[in-house]
Amino acid sequence: RIDKPLFPPSLFKARTFAVGILGNLFARLGSGALPFLTPLLLQVGLGYPPSTAGMTMIPLALFAMVAKPMAKPLLDFFGYRKLLVGNTLILGCLIAGFGLVDQDTPYVWLLLHLSLLGAVNSLQFTAMNTL
Numbered sequence: 001r002i003d004k005p006l007f008p009p010s011l012f013k014a015r016t017f018a019v020g021i022l023g024n025l026f027a028r029l030g031s032g033a034l035p036f037l038t039p040l041l042l043q044v045g046l047g048y049p050p051s052t053a054g055m056t057m058i059p060l061a062l063f064a065m066v067a068k069p070m071a072k073p074l075l076d077f078f079g080y081r082k083l084l085v086g087n088t089l090i091l092g093c094l095i096a097g098f099g100l101v102d103q104d105t106p107y108v109w110l111l112l113h114l115s116l117l118g119a120v121n122s123l124q125f126t127a128m129n130t131l
Contacts, residue, residue, distance in 0.1 A: 023084070024128040031091065031121050035060070038098075038114070046103055059111050060118035067119035071126040084127055091120050 012018045035057065042053035075083055094117045101110060 020128060024125075027088070027091075027124060027128060030095070031124065034095075034117070034121065041098065041101070046101070046105075056110065056114065059115040060121075063115040063118035064122035067122040068126060071123055071130075074123065075127060075130070080127065084124070087120060087124050087127065091117075091124055094120060 012021075038060070039050075039053040039057060042048040042056055043050055048056065078086070094113065097113060101113070
């Protein structure tokens with residue numbers, strides 16, 4: 001309704017833009033909570049001390065950074081549709097996999113799970129943001 005909007009409403013008529021924005025919105029709502037809820041799970045649910053729970057998040061952040069350079073080659077190889085659909089399924093399985101984590105889960109397995117989650121989540125956001 002303003003004279004010069006930042007994004008004109010007609011832009012949403014482009015299917016790729018609309019799908020990219022809506023997909024990004026829902027993915028960010030779910031995955032954006034991971035850095036906050038994961039330490040809470042580790043502390044309250046599994047009884048880790050706060051320092052250990054915080055340090056356990058390092059692999060998630062580290063592998064998120066490592067995955068960034070892999071985005072373009074993977075997008076070139078698979079294409080946006082295949083990569084985003086496959087990556088979304090993997091991301092969903094990894095998030096659901098936290099339901100299987102308990103006090104008996106080996107710490108190394110938890111670190112591997114968080115590492116993979118960081119890489120897949122980073123790839124998801126990178127691909128969606130470029131779409």
